[in-house]
Amino acid sequence: MIDLRRMTHWLITGATRSGKSNLLAALVVQWAPQRVALVGIDLKGGLELSFMQARLSALAATRSEASVLLSQLVEFAFERMALCRSLGARDIWEVQEKRRPVR
Ligand SMILES: Nc1ncnc2c1ncn2[C@@H]1O[C@H](COP(=O)(O)OP(=O)(O)OP(=O)(O)O)[C@@H](O)[C@H]1O
Ligand SMILES: [Mg+2]
Numbered sequence: 384m385i386d387l388r389r390m391t392h393w394l395i396t397g398a399t400r401s402g403k404s405n406l407l408a409a410l411v412v413q414w415a416p417q418r419v420a421l422v423g424i425d426l427k428g429g430l431e432l433s434f435m436q437a438r439l440s441a442l443a444a445t446r447s448e449a450s451v452l453l454s455q456l457v458e459f460a461f462e463r464m465a466l467c468r469s470l471g472a473r474d475i476w477e478v479q480e481k482r483r484p485v486r
Contacts, residue, residue: 388476395407404431407431408435411435411438415435415438418485418486419485419486420440420485420486421435421438421439421440422439422440422441422442422443422452422456423435423436423439423441423442423443424442424443424449424452424453425442425443425444426444426445426446426449428444428445429442429444432444441455459484462484463475463484466478466482466484470482
């Protein structure tokens, strides 16, 4: 079990054919029904993630698309930090549910 509220950054590594793509697909299947926004950056030209595109808010498949998407995510992060600061919260989990932005 990984509690993403406590462990917000992580990295999957492994040998070729060790199951990285399967793990990622299994995670997305579990996240899909939840009220979370998912974005993908897939620099294999969309080979890995395009099958889940219908569920993603955005999918970048090239470096230039990734650059645009990452800039947008930085904007979101700054908006959220400003919200937290205005409410005296250290992260969005300390923000009341009704005011909390989509994770
Ligand atoms: N938990 C698992 N149990 C049984 N088989 C699995 C499991 N995870 C993956 N596999 C099988 O192992 C093979 C490799 O899995 P996968 O493609 O996810 O690996 P990968 O690490 O992404 O490989 P690559 O580095 O080539 O991208 C596939 O045939 C997959 O069906
Ligand atoms: Mg893979």
